[in-house]
Amino acid sequence: MPDASRRNESSRQAILAAAFELVGEVGYAKLSIEGIAARAGVGKQTIYRWWPSKGAVLLDAFLMLSEGDGGGLPDTGDLEADLKTVLRATVKELTDERFDLTMRALSSEIMHDPELARMYAERLDEPVRELKKQRLRKAVEAGQLSDVDLDVAVDVIWGPVTVRWMQRGPLTVEFADQVVETALSGLRP
Amino acid sequence: MPDASRRNESSRQAILAAAFELVGEVGYAKLSIEGIAARAGVGKQTIYRWWPSKGAVLLDAFLMLSEGDGGGLPDTGDLEADLKTVLRATVKELTDERFDLTMRALSSEIMHDPELARMYAERLDEPVRELKKQRLRKAVEAGQLSDVDLDVAVDVIWGPVTVRWMQRGPLTVEFADQVVETALSGLRP
Numbered sequence: 001m002p003d004a005s006r007r008n009e010s011s012r013q014a015i016l017a018a019a020f021e022l023v024g025e026v027g028y029a030k031l032s033i034e035g036i037a038a039r040a041g042v043g044k045q046t047i048y049r050w051w052p053s054k055g056a057v058l059l060d061a062f063l064m065l066s067e068g069d070g071g072g073l074p075d076t077g078d079l080e081a082d083l084k085t086v087l088r089a090t091v092k093e094l095t096d097e098r099f100d101l102t103m104r105a106l107s108s109e110i111m112h113d114p115e116l117a118r119m120y121a122e123r124l125d126e127p128v129r130e131l132k133k134q135r136l137r138k139a140v141e142a143g144q145l146s147d148v149d150l151d152v153a154v155d156v157i158w159g160p161v162t163v164r165w166m167q168r169g170p171l172t173v174e175f176a177d178q179v180v181e182t183a184l185s186g187l188r189p
Numbered sequence: 190m191p192d193a194s195r196r197n198e199s200s201r202q203a204i205l206a207a208a209f210e211l212v213g214e215v216g217y218a219k220l221s222i223e224g225i226a227a228r229a230g231v232g233k234q235t236i237y238r239w240w241p242s243k244g245a246v247l248l249d250a251f252l253m254l255s256e257g258d259g260g261g262l263p264d265t266g267d268l269e270a271d272l273k274t275v276l277r278a279t280v281k282e283l284t285d286e287r288f289d290l291t292m293r294a295l296s297s298e299i300m301h302d303p304e305l306a307r308m309y310a311e312r313l314d315e316p317v318r319e320l321k322k323q324r325l326r327k328a329v330e331a332g333q334l335s336d337v338d339l340d341v342a343v344d345v346i347w348g349p350v351t352v353r354w355m356q357r358g359p360l361t362v363e364f365a366d367q368v369v370e371t372a373l374s375g376l377r378p
Contacts (some may be wrong), residue, residue, distance in 0.1 A: 029301060098211045098218060101304035107355075110217060111297035117357065122246040125356060146378040151358070152349070152367045153376055160344035166296075166355075167342070168306065178341045186375025187342055 012053060014040040015047055015162035016061040024098060028105035031058075053107040054115040062102050065121060071137040079144045080184055081175065087161055094165045107166070129154055157183045203229040204236055205250040206248040212247060217294035220247075244298040244305040251291050252312060268333045271324065276350055276365035283354045296355070297360055315363060320341055346372045 018039035023031050031054050037044040051057045074082045093099045110117045133156045139145040145153070160179045164171055207228035212220050226233040240246045250363050263271045265266040282288045299306045321343045334342070349368045353360055 016252075027301070108297040108300035111293045111355075112216070121356070143374050143378060146247065148371060148376060149367060150336075151363065152371055155349035155353055155358075156345065156368060156371050159348035159350075160341070162352050162355075163348035164344055165240075166300075167310070175341065178338060179345060182337060182341055182345050182375075183372075184375050184377050186371075186373050186377075187334050187337060187345065188373050189332060 009039070011042050011046060012050070013064075015042060015050075015057065017065050019054070019057045020061045020065070020098065020102065021108075023061075023105055024101055026052075028058075028108065033057075042105075042106060053057050053113070053116065055106065055113055056119060058102060058106055058109075059116065059120055059123070062099075062106060065099070065102075072131050073139060077142070079139045079142075080180060081133075083157060083180045083184075084177050087158070087180055088173045090158075090161055091173055091176045094161070097172055100165075103165075132158065152181075191293055191350055199283075200229070200231050200235060201239070202253075202271045203230060204239075204246065208243070208246045209250045209254070209291065212250075212294055213295075216290075217243075217247075217297065218320055220259060220294075222246075242302065242305065244295065244302055245308060247291060247295055247298075248305065248312070251288075251295060254288070254291075261320050264327060266330045266331070268324075268331075269369060270309060271375075272369045273366050276347070276369055280360050280362055280365045283350070284360055289354075303304050321347065323351070340374075 015036060019036045020030070022035055022039055026035070033044050033047050033054055036054070036057060037047055040047075047057065051060070074085050075096075076082055094103065106120065110120055131152075133150045136145060136150050136153050140147055140150075157180065160183075161171070161176060164175065204225060208220070208225045211224055211228055211287075215224070222233050222236050222243055225243070225246060226236055229236075236246065240249070263274050265271055283292065295305075295309065299309055307327075322339045324333060325339050325342050329336055346369065347370075348361070351367060353364065
């Protein structure tokens with residue numbers, strides 16, 4: 001890597017780390033490009049060169065945190081066990097204060113900012129949804145899942161956790177397990 | 190009703206109607222107490238006397254719109270048909286631009302404002318959840334639903350529609366029907 005790229009990469013990492021720390025300290029409303037620049041030790045023009053808004057910086061900070069997660073869903077052959085593993089991990093993430101604060105700030109901003117919503121969908125939501133559908137498709141092929149619309153299946157399995165998190169209801173691993181069991185077996189006796 | 194109460198009630202209605210119109214015209218970010226007061230023809234102190242924030246005004250405007258809905262969920266004895274009726278109505282509401290804009294603004298604000306989140310939960314979310322659980326409890330008694338945690342059941346049935354709306358995915362009556370069928374019968378073959 002040439003020196004300039006290395007410098008850019010180290011500035012990028014400093015900016016994302018600063019954005020992440022600051023949103024935890026001051027909240028999203030008081031987060032500013034100026035504040036991030038000061039904390040990261042860069043000029044604010046450096047930030048504006050790479051990101052159009054503080055929401056976009058935060059989205060990248062969040063993606064940096066989630067890197068490592070990109071390898072697909074677990075596949076032990078036991079769909080119920082695998083879904084419980086995944087949903088429990090999601091519950092743990094969403095109850096981790098760093099994730100919680102960043103996700104709340106992003107989710108809120110996305111409601112107002114269609115450009116950020118588009119970036120979020122393209123870079124986070126759609127790739128993750130594709131991984132979920134891949135795992136479910138294998139379960140359909142293995143005869144463990146009926147041949148339903150996979151987007152409906154994804155929303156029925158993952159939607160309840162998202163909604164409970166948004167409404168600040170009790171978010172526990174027991175809830176994750178109950179959702180998986182209910183989604184697979186249905187509510188009928 | 191004495192004159193003063195009548196005047197108060199007519200001011201209240203004018204303020205809520207103005208908040209509703211304005212959020213549609215200028216968006217939540219540019220909505221202001223001053224703007225609402227000017228549109229409603231009242232002083233801004235009148236608004237501050239009754240509401241702590243523009244989010245609180247909007248919550249009441251939304252509750253005014255939803256009045257008339259308070260009578261419980263349909264109960265024809267056919268749970269699947271009744272849930273489809275309710276979820277289709279929710280889809281229609283969420284795809285109505287007036288509801289959509291107000292709900293997005295409120296949902297976003299609730300992420301930041303714990304006081305508004307508390308008001309929202311107490312005045313809208315919890316009473317509506319209670320009505321849903323009442324209907325499900327009757328289905329359990331009628332042997333149409335297994336004896337699950339009703340809060341889990343509510344989240345599995347209603348969560349997918351909320352999440353799809355938030356993520357701006359395709360929100361159709363067909364989706365509502367598929368969610369009800371999947372939640373009741375489960376994803377297993």
